[in-house]
Amino acid sequence: MFPPSTLLILFLLIALAALLIAIVLQQKVKNILKVIRRNSSNFDEGQFQKQLTTMNSRQIDKLLHIIKTWKAGSKTISALTGMVLLPGMLYSQGIGNGKPLLSEGGIIITILLLLIPVVAALVLMIVRIKRAAGKYISENNIAKAKKLASFINDYDRETLEKAVTTRKAAADYQLTHQELSGALPAVDGRGLLFVKDDEGLPFVAQKQKAPPRASVDPQLSRLVLAYLVSATIWLLFGTTVGEYVGIKFVAPDADHVSWLGFGRLRPVHTNAVFWGWASLAMLGLAYYVVPRVGNEKLYSYKLGWYSLHLTNTTVLTGTVLLMAGINNGGGEYREYIWPVMSLFAIALVLTLYNFFKTVAVRKTKEIYISNWYIISAIIYALVIVFVAYWPTWQNGLGETIIQGYYMHQGVGMWFMFFTLGLVYYYLPQQLNRPIYSYSLGILAFWTQILFYTLIGTHHFVFSPIPWWLQTVAIFGSMGMVIPVVAGTTNFLMTFKNGWYKLADSYTLPFFLVGTIFYFTGSLQGTAEAFRSTNLIWHFTDFTVAHSHLTMYGIISFFLWACIYTIVPRFTQNEAPQWAVGAHFWLALIGLLFYTVPLMYGSTLKGQMWIEGKPFIESVVQMAPHWLWRAIGGSLMWISHIFFAYNLYKMMPAVRVVDVNDKTLEILQAQVDISAQTKSV
Amino acid sequence: MEWFNDHRKLFVAAFLFFAGLTILVAILPALSNEKISRPLPGAKPMSEDAIAGKHVFIANGCVACHTQQVRNVDMDKVWGKRPGIAADYALIRRTDLWRNTATLMGSERTGPDLTDVGNRQGSLEWNLTHLYNPRILVKESVMPAYPWMFEMKKEPAKGDVIVNIPPEFLNDAEKKVVAKKEALQLVAYLQSLKQTPLPDGTATPEFLYKRKVQEAAADGAAAELDGSALYATHCQACHQENGEGLAGAFPPLKGSSIVLADNVDLFVEIVMKGYSGRESEGFGVMPAVGDNAGLTAEEVTAIMNHERTSWGNSAKKITTEEVRKVIEFLQSNP
Structure with a gap:
């Protein structure tokens, strides 16, 4: 194992990176302050001369013109604008260490992986702050211009004209830059320009609006919206429970009610967000994708509604039963008893039939890759549920072997597989370009089936499960590098040459975060599967952090991206951009606050166990990390309220009758009637 | 490849690939394990109270924090005399038609492992007091309290099990705390959790990664x-x-x-x-x-x-x- 000192070095490195960033920010602030100070004094002769040299010929022309107008007698005051000072841009990225600091490969991998989202978030933040700074400087320049104008106004006219004319001669060596543009004002006849409002320092950056599209079949849009609303309600419910359960680590005596006990609420949280939130959101989004990529209508809307009601019933009854103390026996995510879960299975059968029929009558020759992933994921979910819930087997350790298989296939072959299918449609759609490589998508498809199916038992390394099966699972976990790298490459290369769109879009940041966590979260899973890392992290809160990095960082972020993409198309309403921004940042920062302290604390916990420290000491040392987790969890929870609000704002508005339309309608009706009476 | 464009062939192939691997890494190992595992000769079936207690344990999701597996690694030595083997779980069958087998091996150790807790902490008084509120005995504990498994009585009946709770944990110090049936059953279950010794002459599996x-x-x-x-x-x-x-x-x-x-x-x-x-x-x-x-x-x-x-x-x-x-x-x- 590694000594704490090396861990310290690593954190120092991170701190150093943070320091560098702080220095960059400080520099920025200094620049701004300089500008402010410069502006606080009024202009004098020398300063005016200096300023004059920064003017170009066109500006001088204008000035001369103004002077002439004054001289002609009229005293019109015009303000001078323009002259934007953009300070030099500075970038800082201070990571990277030459030699390996720690002896355990898995730990190094994890720490490096962890740094990726942290650095990405920091870079994004710097870009943001830089922009805000730019805006601020502009504001100051305007103030400065006003002062300059008043100085010029009060200046002796003759001297002024002389000085300016002299300067003009120097400046005239340049082109006037009017040859091409002419004097007419610009007209954007095709509506290509996107003009941002300059109303002071904005709270959030203004992003592009969703372009208007042909309206979607109202039947389909009602169905998809119903799925998404249900999913959002379960998200709010499930994470409220999760938040409460997280608080119980800090305040174990928060309540003494049997129905609200930790052991009962924990599966309520996990199952509600799994089947209620993620699954319903995925299915809802797929009801749009599957017919869309085949250019055909959905086979049956009715079946879609049945599936929705069945899934909602599953989560509702499952939740009530869990709280009443009726559960399946302790396997994670398998806590609903089979009669409850079979309702969900029926929902899946109906959906599968519906989608399959839709694909069968598609108008395209090939089946788009999204539908490969989505329909296969439904088939796999059915296989998994069937194997795990068949009520006449799994005695003894058989239960554990199936449990390892079930819980991991559920995550990887249902949630991950399905979501990848959605991203293969929604991401290219948002970037307005095809997916980078169809073949990479197919490679990832088959390799994920091959490797992911093997890895279930890595949850039971060192248990009495056959040793060879554990080894197979560890190898499978290593093989997962192939589909993960293929998928990440595919998504990032689709972004290629389109990165500028990121700044102007409020959906793409969600896609980007999802992609980053897809890479880091999945590979972290590989790192955790080794026997050496199992020694430290197995049974600790590390697993909890990992599952949130993946189910939240990957799945939920991708789902939000897709929802913000598609809902405005149904309803013609967009969410307020500031609220989308609040949702994004609270969720991302909350997730990092949630996971990083948990991972750090649980590494210490694992080491204490290895060193044979008393168990209770390992519990005591977790206290601050559990507190941070609760804080991060609270931020995530607040972000969901913003998300729910956004969804509400995106809902179809009540139609207000247009006076003109109605008048014309009435007149037309009168004309029609009179025509009829005439003909009669 | 043309068959990629045939939805029947494509999805049947994807299904068979997954189903085949499922059979290999999940179904066959599970079946063979069920078939070959036999309980140890010294293993005793649980008492009726302990079985009822196990149901209380399951209903309250105790497995969320307590594992029941001694891994074959050195640090798990504190939880049992030897690493767990498949035979330790062979007696556990499906709970009933509605509920699955509960081996309760768990995947998180927020609290101590319970494989051998019957030997380690078998005292009835300790367990009842701890259940009523763990912080009476272990002030740093984050385990939930289960006071609803107890009732307050002014005059306990004959045969009632009275638990001595310090007054600062009571609302009404006049009354006595009496353990309800589920508390007693749960403790009976915990007391029954003891590692069965291997039969004489069997080589004990080793703990790996010695310190x-x-x-x-x-x-x-x-x-x-x-x-x-x-x-x-x-x-x-x-x-x-x-x-x-x-x-x-x-x-x-x-x-x-x-x-x-x-x-x-x-x-x-x-x-x-x-x-x-x-x-x-x-x-x-x-x-x-x-x-x-x-x-x-x-x-x-x-x-x-x-x-x-x-x-x-x-x-x-x-x-x-x-x-x-x-x-x-x-x-x-x-």
Whole structure:
């Protein structure tokens, strides 16, 4: 194992990176302050001369013109604008260490992986702050211009004209830059320009609006919206429970009610967000994708509604039963008893039939890759549920072997597989370009089936499960590098040459975060599967952090991206951009606050166990990390309220009758009637 | 490839690929494991109360924090005498038609592992008090309290199991705390959790990844063990960090004549074999902590010296040799 000192070095490195960033920010602030100070004094002769040299010929022309107008007698005051000072841009990225600091490969991998989202978030933040700074400087320049104008106004006219004319001669060596543009004002006849409002320092950056599209079949849009609303309600419910359960680590005596006990609420949280939130959101989004990529209508809307009601019933009854103390026996995510879960299975059968029929009558020759992933994921979910819930087997350790298989296939072959299918449609759609490589998508498809199916038992390394099966699972976990790298490459290369769109879009940041966590979260899973890392992290809160990095960082972020993409198309309403921004940042920062302290604390916990420290000491040392987790969890929870609000704002508005339309309608009706009476 | 464009062929292929792998890595291993695993000859079926208690355990999701598996790695030694094997779980069948088999191996150890808790912490008083509110006994514990498994009675009936709860944890100190059926059943289940010894002559599976520090301590007599850490692991849950015990349940070690005595024979015997000599005073029976945990003479010495020199106790330190002699005597005269 590694000594704490090396861990310290690593954190120092991170701190150093943070320091560098702080220095960059400080520099920025200094620049701004300089500008402010410069502006606080009024202009004098020398300063005016200096300023004059920064003017170009066109500006001088204008000035001369103004002077002439004054001289002609009229005293019109015009303000001078323009002259934007953009300070030099500075970038800082201070990571990277030459030699390996720690002896355990898995730990190094994890720490490096962890740094990726942290650095990405920091870079994004710097870009943001830089922009805000730019805006601020502009504001100051305007103030400065006003002062300059008043100085010029009060200046002796003759001297002024002389000085300016002299300067003009120097400046005239340049082109006037009017040859091409002419004097007419610009007209954007095709509506290509996107003009941002300059109303002071904005709270959030203004992003592009969703372009208007042909309206979607109202039947389909009602169905998809119903799925998404249900999913959002379960998200709010499930994470409220999760938040409460997280608080119980800090305040174990928060309540003494049997129905609200930790052991009962924990599966309520996990199952509600799994089947209620993620699954319903995925299915809802797929009801749009599957017919869309085949250019055909959905086979049956009715079946879609049945599936929705069945899934909602599953989560509702499952939740009530869990709280009443009726559960399946302790396997994670398998806590609903089979009669409850079979309702969900029926929902899946109906959906599968519906989608399959839709694909069968598609108008395209090939089946788009999204539908490969989505329909296969439904088939796999059915296989998994069937194997795990068949009520006449799994005695003894058989239960554990199936449990390892079930819980991991559920995550990887249902949630991950399905979501990848959605991203293969929604991401290219948002970037307005095809997916980078169809073949990479197919490679990832088959390799994920091959490797992911093997890895279930890595949850039971060192248990009495056959040793060879554990080894197979560890190898499978290593093989997962192939589909993960293929998928990440595919998504990032689709972004290629389109990165500028990121700044102007409020959906793409969600896609980007999802992609980053897809890479880091999945590979972290590989790192955790080794026997050496199992020694430290197995049974600790590390697993909890990992599952949130993946189910939240990957799945939920991708789902939000897709929802913000598609809902405005149904309803013609967009969410307020500031609220989308609040949702994004609270969720991302909350997730990092949630996971990083948990991972750090649980590494210490694992080491204490290895060193044979008393168990209770390992519990005591977790206290601050559990507190941070609760804080991060609270931020995530607040972000969901913003998300729910956004969804509400995106809902179809009540139609207000247009006076003109109605008048014309009435007149037309009168004309029609009179025509009829005439003909009669 | 043309068949990619045929939805039937594509999805049937994807299904068969997945289903084939499922059979190989999940269904066949599970079936073969069910078939070949037999319970150990010494394994005893659970009592009716313990079975009911297991249902209480399942219903309240205790598995979320408590594992029941001793892995074959060195750090798991504290949870059992040997690593778990498939046979340990062979007796566990499906709960009923509606509910799956509950091996309760768990995947998170927020609380201690319970594989062998019946040996480690078998005391009824301790378990009931701890269930009523864990923080009575372990003030840093984050385990939920289960006061709803108890009822408050002014005049307990005959046969009621009364639990001594310190007044600061009670709303109404007038009333007595009486354990309900589910509390007693749950404790019966916990008491039944004991690792079954392997039949004589069977090679015990080894704990892997042995700690190097431990080996060093074994050769070099100079290395002294941390008595306070060992005390925290093995003794503190009852006798408390301040050595004062809990009135009416666990006797104080602070100022105890046995702890401070010059002759340590009785002291060592109690640590190794447990004690029931003070039941008449209302104190619970002490389990055979030393034997159950397989404590070595060095470890026992460290614990005893910690107890003899803490909380104002100031007896002279004893040597490992003295303790070893007593332990050897106890082993030869069971």
